[in-house]
Amino acid sequence: MDKQLALSKRNHGLDILRVLACYMVIQVHAGEFYYIGNGGMILEGCGPLWVDIYNSLCRTAVPLFVMLSGYFLLPVKEPMKDFFRRRTVRVVVPFIxxxxxxxxxxxxxxxxxxxxxxxxxxxxxxxxxxxxxxxxYIYMLIGLYLFAPIISPWIANASRKSMQFYLCIWALSLFVPYIHLIFPEFLGECFWNHTPLLYYFSGFLGYMILAVYIKKYMSQRKKWHLPVSLLCIIAGYLVTAGGYATRLKTVILVPDLELTWGFETINVALMSFGLFLLIKDIRFKNPFSAPVKIITDISKLSYGIYLIHIMVLNFYFEIFNPVWDSVGLKLPCIAISTFITSYLLIKLLSLFPRSKYIIG
Structure with a gap:
């Protein structure tokens, strides 16, 4: 009865976001076979373009994971000792x-x-x-966890305007990768200073605070959520995919190609915000149906799926890669097969005693 009650009260929209982010990570990594060459050179042929079409939206995977962490964890209310003990058991030990x-x-x-x-x-x-x-990603996540109890008192007491102030400056920092195309050194950057003006407002912490802001001030579904979400997703995708396609014609190295794919860019942040706002309010009429239970189960096991998926991905790449010439066929087949198999393997591991030390 307690499990049924918990399932009925569970926010399945957030479960869908976690499942979606988990799959998108796998698809991003499946795409790496088809555009990254030796020495960081871009591969020739149509592979890189297919990767652009499929995977530009998938660049939101990591930001969505970080936003979900912020949504559930911040502000930290338990004693610091208990908070770190839980994170050590669930995150650090499986990682090691x-x-x-x-x-x-x-x-x-x-x-x-x-x-x-x-x-x-x-x-x-x-x-x-x-x-x-x-x-x-795990190193970055642990860093955010270390900072979470420190910033929590501010989050707990921050006014709406003060959170907006932070998010506005964070949004400005998301333009810096593009400003660097014109000004390689910006607002105090130089070879002896790597902490310029916007340094302390940049990074993945902004995604966590954005999620908290959504939870505090945008939790109720509004009519404008749908059009704004779609606008953010479409605009962000056009810049992300369009920038990649444009640079594909002018650059030869992967780091230069991936400029608009950066997690700390305004276009990826727009897509992440749009997806989060769009999906978080999804509700199911029957929360006890088999599909909902599967979504919930995958969501709970997503950390283990993330950890194991590269092993499975290499296996399916070696199977599917020789079958078709078209990257448009191979990429989703590899990603979907990897996702399903990784889930089944982690599900099997979860049945063993003390499996939390392996799968989180």
Whole structure:
């Protein structure tokens, strides 16, 4: 009965957002096979353009995850000791275990010898441990968790205007990547100063505070939510995809190509805000139906899915890549297969005792 009551009160819109973000991360990583070449060179052919069409909207995945963390965690109300203990068990311990597993995984794939594998495990506390790119997110998330109790008193007492003040300056910082095209050094930047004027208002913290603002002042569904959400998503996508397509004709290196894909750009923030506002209010007439239960289950297991998916992704890439020439067919097949299989594997792991130390 308690489980049924909890399910009926659960915000399924936020579950959908987490499931969507989880899938989009996998699709982004599936796309990397088809536009990133050796030495960071852009691959030739139509692959990069297909990746642009499919994955430009998917750049919102990480911001959506961060917004969900902010929505649920801020302001932190429990004692700092309890807050960090919970995050350690649910986030840090599984992260360390998976860093070690990826080091061993690379050994069995012939990408590292035994000595390098041991060294990679020892390096986990320094950075990554192994060059498995998606693990960067966990370091960033832990950093946000460390700051969460510090900023919580301000969030708890901040007026609407003071939160708007922060968000407006944060929004200005989202234009800096484009300003750098004209002024490489901006508002105090120089080779001896990496903390310019907008430094303390930039970064992923803005997404967390944006989510708190939505929770405090935009929780009730309004008529204007739908048109504004769609406008933000469409405008953001056009800039994100259009900028990528334009630069595809003029640059040769992946970092230069991905300018409009940056998480700290105004267009990605617009898409993230639009998606969050659009989906957060979704409700189901029957919260006990099988599809809703599956969505809820995937949402609960999303951290484990995130951690394991690169292993599964490589497996399906090797299966599907030789089958078709068209990246337009291969990319979604690899992503969907990886998503479903990763969920099933983590679901299986969740049935074992103390699985929380592995899957979060």
């Amino acid at each position: 275990i998976w860093c070690a597993l990826y080091a061993i995984y690379q050994y069995f794939r012939g990408q590292a010898d035994l000595a390098t594998t041991g060294l990679n495990i020892l390096k986990i506390g320094i950075n990554f441990g192994v060059e498995i790119g998606h693990l960067w």
